[in-house]
Every structure is written in structure tokens, then in C-alpha cells.
Amino acid sequence: MTDFCGMTRQLWHIYVFHRTKEDFSRLYPMIDPACVVIGTGKHEFYTSGEMLMQALDEECAQTEQITFVLLDEWYQESALSPDTHLVYGGFHVRNGQDDAGMDMDIRFSVVYARRGEDWKIVHIHQSVPYKEQAYGEFYPKTLSEKIRETQRLAARMTELANTDPVTGLYNHRAFFEQCESRLKEGALYLMVLDLDDFKQINDTFGHLAGDEVLKEVGRLLHEATRRVDVLGRVGGDEFAVLCPGVTTDEIAERIAQRIIGKINGGAGATIGRPVHISIGIASKQPDDTVRGLFQRADEALYAAKHKGKNVSCVYAPTL
Structure with a gap:
């Protein structure tokens, strides 16, 4: 029986903690050529496995000095059909070796599809919850909401000053x-x-x-x-x-x-x-x-x- 959670854990551990071309090459057999990937950055939208691998290779030189510490992780599997499985979850990492590093609380979903005798990743979606999102909030604040909050805060600060x-x-x-x-x-x-x-x-x-x-x-x-x-x-x-x-x-x-x-x-x-x-x-x-x-x-x-x-x-x- 295929361990989809284990495969997904391997995927993220290679991507987050082993950021070299040699390590990234271990991902190639897992990725379907038609894989669609949506990342956290505006530019991180790839419509093929080749585009993803090219982007990963380019990242190596830019991020080789960055180290992450794993603080927490969780994975959950769901069978969508006999030939399609979904794994979703999250992991919490910190940039750096001390408490002053920047925390990232990542959410993800990974879809696997059967390709002959093998299972391939056909879709990856990665996101970072809005950093000012309070516990229990389901959606980030809209720009207009943030503007109104800022205006109310400015008015309150003016009131206190006067x-x-x-x-x-x-x-x-x-x-x-x-x-x-x-x-x-x-x-x-x-x-x-x-x-x-x-x-x-x-x-x-x-x-x-x-x-x-x-x-x-x-x-x-x-x-x-x-x-x-x-x-x-x-x-x-x-x-x-x-x-x-x-x-x-x-x-x-x-x-x-x-x-x-x-x-x-x-x-x-x-x-x-x-x-x-x-x-x-x-x-x-x-x-x-x-x-x-x-x-x-x-x-x-x-x-x-x-x-x-x-x-x-x-x-x-x-x-």
C-alpha cells in the first residue's frame, strides 16, 4: 500500500531542508510532466514539471545560505478515487537557528494520480496564512478593511494625543x-x-x-x-x-x-x-x-x- 503521507513528507523535507541540485534531482521521478504548481509568491505558478524543476534549480543559488528549523508538521490523506489521492497538511519552520528567526507557517495540498504502475504528483498548492490573521478568522482582511482599521486607529491616536x-x-x-x-x-x-x-x-x-x-x-x-x-x-x-x-x-x-x-x-x-x-x-x-x-x-x-x-x-x- 502506497504511503502518500510519507511521500509528501519526503517532498517537503527535500524542498525545505536539502536545497541543492542533487537533492532536488530526487524529486524529478515524483513529478508528473503535466504537474501544475501554485506557490506562495506571485511568480510561483508553474504549469509543467519542467517549469517547476527549472525554477528549483534557479532557487539553489539564491537560497543556499538559508537554513530552516522544523518546529511542527502534520499530514492527512484522502482518497478522491481509486486513481487519485489527496494529501493536505502543514508545517511550521523557522529561518535560522535561534528564536530571532522568521517563522513560516505553511499550508499545502498535494494531488497524486496513478500513471501506469507508478504514482505521480499532478498538483501542488502551497500557501502562507495572512500574517495578521487572528485565530478563528477564515479569510484575510481586504484592503478596504485594513484601510478602515488604519483610519480608526489614526483617529483614536489623534484623540488620545488631544x-x-x-x-x-x-x-x-x-x-x-x-x-x-x-x-x-x-x-x-x-x-x-x-x-x-x-x-x-x-x-x-x-x-x-x-x-x-x-x-x-x-x-x-x-x-x-x-x-x-x-x-x-x-x-x-x-x-x-x-x-x-x-x-x-x-x-x-x-x-x-x-x-x-x-x-x-x-x-x-x-x-x-x-x-x-x-x-x-x-x-x-x-x-x-x-x-x-x-x-x-x-x-x-x-x-x-x-x-x-x-x-x-x-x-x-x-x-
């Missing part, structure tokens, strides 16, 4: 970039906010509790402001809100008072005591710069602190 990790608001750099891009869009106000006596919270309850308070402040700022407003954490316990389209001090003050009410009512829940916040407000002036606008809002914040804290103050030259 986001404060504690509050989820814009970080210092990203907030000021937003201010630069919106400064010429029309009327707007900038608010600079500072938690009152935040050091006492950290000293009394610990920095982890302080982070929870900051996280709550970020959430409550979203609730208290408009969807068009830009929110950022620009320092340890310092926040900023850019309010596009606001045209009067009165409207800006109403937004600020709503923020103060939200913070007083909710930010202290995690520590069991109220949290207060002071706000400085400044309106954009003709030919203004982000630096100048922020400096005026910061001066207004300083005035709010001197008023007794937990209040808002609009910048005026008399400050």
Missing part, C-alpha cells in the same frame, strides 16, 4: 490650538476656571480622590455649557471654556453662573463636601491674540478670587 486623560476634555495644547483656529470666526468669550482650595482636597482625601473630583468637573462642564463651546483642562485644577457666538457680558455671565451652580451641586459628591470654583471671563477684542485673550481672562479670575471665590468676574480695564 485629550486630557483624567477629564476627557481637550488637553492644554489641543485647547489652545482650538482657540487659534476659532479666534477669527466672530464674537466669542473665553473663561478661565480654577477650583477653589483644591490643594486642601488633595491633602485631605488624597490625589486619587482629587482625580475623581476633576473627572466630575469635566462631566459637569459638559452639562453646564453649550454643544458649540470648547472645553479644556489647561492646568492641574485649571480649566478653560471658549464660547463662540456669545456677544454680551450678560450672556457670558449666565453661562458662568450655570457652571458654578453645577460644580457646587455635584462635583463634591465623591468626597462628601461641596466643591467651589472661580471664573474669569474676557471677550475677544479686534486684532486679539489667544495669548492676550487668555491673559485678560486670567486677570479676571484673579479678581474673582479676591472677591471671595466661587464667583465669576468679567474683565475690565479697571481691574
